[in-house]
Amino acid sequence: KYANEKLVELKKLVEKNADSGTIEKATENYKNATEKVKEKADKIEEKAEGNKGVDKFLDKFVKQQVLQEKILQKLEDQVPQEVFEKIQEAREQHLEKFGEVMTKLEDRNEKIQEKVENALKTEGGSQFNDFKNLEILKNIEEKISEKAKEAIQQVQENSLKKLGNDLEKMSAENQEKFKEYIKGISGDKEKQLEILESIKTEVQEKPKLEEKLNEVREKILEKVENKLLLREVCPVIDKPLPDFCEKGRIVIEKDKNECISAFRCVMPTETEISSECEPICKGIGTKSEGWYNPCTSGLIKYANCGGENSDNPNPEICTTLWDPVCGEDNKTYSNKCSAKLAGVGIVYAGECKKAGCDNDSDCPQVKCGATNVVKCPGAIMKCINGTCTRISTPVKTAE
Numbered sequence: 147k148y149a150n151e152k153l154v155e156l157k158k159l160v161e162k163n164a165d166s167g168t169i170e171k172a173t174e175n176y177k178n179a180t181e182k183v184k185e186k187a188d189k190i191e192e193k194a195e196g197n198k199g200v201d202k203f204l205d206k207f208v209k210q211q212v213l214q215e216k217i218l219q220k221l222e223d224q225v226p227q228e229v230f231e232k233i234q235e236a237r238e239q240h241l242e243k244f245g246e247v248m249t250k251l252e253d254r255n256e257k258i259q260e261k262v263e264n265a266l267k268t269e270g271g272s273q274f275n276d277f278k279n280l281e282i283l284k285n286i287e288e289k290i291s292e293k294a295k296e297a298i299q300q301v302q303e304n305s306l307k308k309l310g311n312d313l314e315k316m317s318a319e320n321q322e323k324f325k326e327y328i329k330g331i332s333g334d335k336e337k338q339l340e341i342l343e344s345i346k347t348e349v350q351e352k353p354k355l356e357e358k359l360n361e362v363r364e365k366i367l368e369k370v371e372n373k374l375l376l377r378e379v380c381p382v383i384d385k386p387l388p389d390f391c392e393k394g395r396i397v398i399e400k401d402k403n404e405c406i407s408a409f410r411c412v413m414p415t416e417t418e419i420s421s422e423c424e425p426i427c428k429g430i431g432t433k434s435e436g437w438y439n440p441c442t443s444g445l446i447k448y449a450n451c452g453g454e455n456s457d458n459p460n461p462e463i464c465t466t467l468w469d470p471v472c473g474e475d476n477k478t479y480s481n482k483c484s485a486k487l488a489g490v491g492i493v494y495a496g497e498c499k500k501a502g503c504d505n506d507s508d509c510p511q512v513k514c515g516a517t518n519v520v521k522c523p524g525a526i527m528k529c530i531n532g533t534c535t536r537i538s539t540p541v542k543t544a545e
Contacts, residue, residue: 149179173232187247194252209265211244223332245290255297274327276309280341310348329365343395347466380405472498503529
């Protein structure tokens with residue numbers, strides 16, 4: 147309750163366009179309040195499983211944390227850059243404390259999943275609210291323990307499927323409204339791009355909807371480009387053309403300064419089963435060894451096959467969540483499951499790293515942004531020891 151009060155005070159100050167110093171002080175007050183919540187939770191010795199009071203507290207706690215995250219995201223878009231950084235810091239601390247409290251009081255993944263899903267349902271909001279919820283889930287996933295991450299990813303998967311199904315059933319008019327919704331909402335546009343690419347994977351066999359989603363992607367990329375133009379310390383990178391990576395996933399690459407250095411296209415590398423071929427359960431060996439699928443060249447497991455030559459097999463498929471890993475074939479797979487399904491070992495978590503650069507022409511060069519800019523950023527990108535490195539140069543001023 148105290149943390150909520152401090153956040154409401156901060157929200158009102160932002161809405162009244164208070165000076166930066168006042169907003170920063172209110173932000174610090176909110177951060178202190180979230181720290182006290184964590185301190186109180188640390189003193190609770192029982193877990194939700196053994197104490198109904200703790201379980202009830204955790205239900206309220208999760209709902210409030212989801213609400214606070216939404217408010218903090220909105221505030222970030224309404225303040226000057228120096229205040230934005232303070233609120234961003236408060237938001238990250240808030241998520242970190244949320245993850246620590248949650249996993250301390252509840253160690254059952256199915257219960258964590260249930261509580262988070264219930265919290266998202268009670269929030270209500272726009273008919274496209276699942277999209278915003280997915281962004282919040284991505285933020286939570288970054289801060290929660292590895293043990294509980296699976297629960298948050300399962301909530302994401304369910305939300306992705308629901309949103310994908312909803313979009314398929316929507317009228318053309320509502321799909322247009324979705325485009326405008328994406329254009330107007332606050333938040334991390336890079337994460338929103340990741341979410342959109344995952345939705346596209348969900349609806350791969352719906353060409354008309356894919357076309358609409360590519361138009362939505364354009365709206366997000368415009369926002370990403372506008373954000374780049376505001377950061378003088380970063381090279382200006384042109385956004386991809388509309389027909390770029392229509393069938394793949396756009397991935398944003400960053401340099402060591404957290405500047406966007408390129409937009410890359412990652413094509414699906416998962417093993418696919420042809421929609422024209424109905425897979426059957428034809429047993430080879432034991433069930434634990436897998437079942438041979440005549441539609442592919444290898445073994446694929448089937449869950450609940452119902453015996454040999456079942457008419458309605460239920461294949462074990464992978465989620466569309468973007469949690470990339472680098473395979474032994476030096477290809478990036480969307481997640482561990484996708485790499486396993488393709489029969490490829492995993493070298494490390496994250497996207498496959500590029501070899502670097504051979505000469506300066508391999509590095510994205512600094513440009514002069516908008517036409518009204520009279521000073522080009524004082525830097526160029528050079529290839530040094532196989533790495534693109536930013537080098538300061540004298541700034542030339544237009545006469």
